[in-house]
Amino acid sequence: MEIVLTGTGSPLPDANRAGPSTLVKAGDTHILVDAGRGVVMRMAGGGSLPAFLAAVLVTHLHSDHICDLNDVITTHWIMTQGNVALPVFGPAGTAQFVERQLHALEADIGYRIEHHDVLTRGPNVEVTEVEPDDQFAVNDVQVSTAATVHAPARPTIGYRLEHNGTTVALVGDTLPCPGVDTLAADVDAYVQTVIRRDLVELIPNDMVQDILDYHSGVVEAAQTAARVGARRLVLTHMVPAPTAEQYPEWIARAAEHFDGEIVIGDDLTTVTTEQGEAHG
Numbered sequence: 001m002e003i004v005l006t007g008t009g010s011p012l013p014d015a016n017r018a019g020p021s022t023l024v025k026a027g028d029t030h031i032l033v034d035a036g037r038g039v040v041m042r043m044a045g046g047g048s049l050p051a052f053l054a055a056v057l058v059t060h061l062h063s064d065h066i067c068d069l070n071d072v073i074t075t076h077w078i079m080t081q082g083n084v085a086l087p088v089f090g091p092a093g094t095a096q097f098v099e100r101q102l103h104a105l106e107a108d109i110g111y112r113i114e115h116h117d118v119l120t121r122g123p124n125v126e127v128t129e130v131e132p133d134d135q136f137a138v139n140d141v142q143v144s145t146a147a148t149v150h151a152p153a154r155p156t157i158g159y160r161l162e163h164n165g166t167t168v169a170l171v172g173d174t175l176p177c178p179g180v181d182t183l184a185a186d187v188d189a190y191v192q193t194v195i196r197r198d199l200v201e202l203i204p205n206d207m208v209q210d211i212l213d214y215h216s217g218v219v220e221a222a223q224t225a226a227r228v229g230a231r232r233l234v235l236t237h238m239v240p241a242p243t244a245e246q247y248p249e250w251i252a253r254a255a256e257h258f259d260g261e262i263v264i265g266d267d268l269t270t271v272t273t274e275q276g277e278a279h280g
């Protein structure tokens with residue numbers, strides 16, 4: 001599988017980092033996990049488009065993770081003329097969110113149907129709300145879910161994808177928890193949204209301090225990766241966003257606790273997992 005970090009940013013606006021999203025290419029099956037700010041631009045940069053998506057997996061309904069789902073929906077609709085469904089999987093509340101997005105887009109949908117004879121229907125979105133410990137398939141990708149811990153955002157869902165003998169866990173925003181351990185056990189890549197506790201603690205702002213109690217720090221993510229035997233730790237959604245010069249310091253912090261490969265980078269950083277990788 002190819003994992004493209006389509007958005008390594010956070011709610012904090014950043015000229016160089018799109019909001020949280022990750023694209024997984026499993027052969028021809030493209031799966032998007034979350035749809036933050038700028039996701040469609042970054043998908044184009046990563047060699048994909050909404051029309052290529054076999055599914056969108058939503059981890060939770062925080063705005064930074066879903067604010068550009070409307071762009072994914074609209075672009076998919078126009079490029080497929082509504083002839084192909086866009087499957088969206090997410091926790092309870094996802095169906096209502098999508099329905100309300102479609103209401104917000106009502107004027108646009110009407111204009112385009114009126115203007116283009118080939119468009120005879122609105123966006124074709126098929127929402128499936130998932131529970132922890134669900135299993136389902138997206139083409140030949142096996143997906144399993146588990147509960148994560150990000151209260152007061154609840155429910156929140158993490159995903160494990162298996163394809164062609166390789167595995168990836170994409171768990172979204174969460175504290176370390178049994179669900180993450182289950183999803184990331186022995187995976188080829190464990191993708192974790194992270195904050196640097198030591199740096200966030202220095203920021204004298206109450207709302208910034210509030211994020212400490214519901215995110216994994218870099219150290220905790222590394223400890224999780226080591227505990228569950230992940231082969232790689234992929235960091236994303238970094239707060240505060242590091243400069244490229246600071247990447248080695250972030251990696252060094254994680255490497256104190258995890259001796260596998262640690263990936264951090266700019267948007268469109270890509271990780272490839274291959275069948276037959278040795279698990280050490």
Ligand SMILES: [Zn+2]
Nearest residue numbers: 062150153173
């Ligand atoms: Zn969140």
Ligand SMILES: [Zn+2]
Nearest residue numbers: 020062064173
């Ligand atoms: Zn977030």
